[in-house]
Structures are given as structure tokens and as C-alpha cells.
Amino acid sequence: MKSTGILRKIDHLGRIVIPRETRRVLEIAEKDWVEIFVEGEEIILQKYKGYDVCPITGEVSSQHMKLGDGKLALSPEGAKQLRKELEQYLVRA
Incomplete structure (x- = not known):
């Protein structure tokens, strides 16, 4: 110490x-x-x-991937859903 x-x-x-x-x-x-x-x-x-809550799935875990300097915690399923929605959004743009 x-x-x-x-x-x-x-x-x-x-x-x-x-x-x-x-x-x-x-x-x-x-x-x-x-x-x-x-x-x-x-x-x-x-x-x-504490444990992080995925804002997309609501899943609670300390093992979520951290993005945005640790301000966003995504579960694997939440990351997949977000990726799918971002791809759809970018295709329209």
C-alpha cells in the first residue's frame, strides 16, 4: 500500500x-x-x-464490454442489437 x-x-x-x-x-x-x-x-x-446494466437488454453483469471511456456498458446481446440497428441506420444515411 x-x-x-x-x-x-x-x-x-x-x-x-x-x-x-x-x-x-x-x-x-x-x-x-x-x-x-x-x-x-x-x-x-x-x-x-458495482455491476453494470446494459441499457439495451437490461442485463446486469460486471463482465459487459465498456465503451465511451467506460460510460456505456453493453452485454454481448446488447452489442449485437446495437450493431444491427447502426448498420440499418448507416444504410439509410
Whole structure:
């Protein structure tokens, strides 16, 4: 595990602030979910990577192909359907 040398105090509600630069590097945005793990005496925070939903088939899986910088997750069947529709669209254009 890499040390950043950053120290933070816990407030009266048990909260800490993750520095902006750390969030930027780890691509953690406002309202993103973060998982909390405990290993021995260590607390580990990790950006939550849940299962993706294919917007075409509705299939849920972590194995979908990611397109558009990870913003679009397609199942194999969803990719086939999208390809077919794109081909039809391009023929008409």
C-alpha cells in the first residue's frame, strides 16, 4: 500500500475529508459510493465498482464490454442489437 503522507482528523460525526487531488487521481466524484473494508487494524476505502446494466437488454453483469471511456456498458446481446440497428441506420444515411 502506498503512503500519501496526508493526515486527516476525524470530526465529531466520524467523518474524514479525502483530499481533492486524491479523489481526482482515483476518479472519485461527488456522490460516488465508496466501499469500506477492515483488514486487521487497517481501514481501506475503495471506490465502489458495482455491476453494470446494459441499457439495451437490461442485463446486469460486471463482465459487459465498456465503451465511451467506460460510460456505456453493453452485454454481448446488447452489442449485437446495437450493431444491427447502426448498420440499418448507416444504410439509410
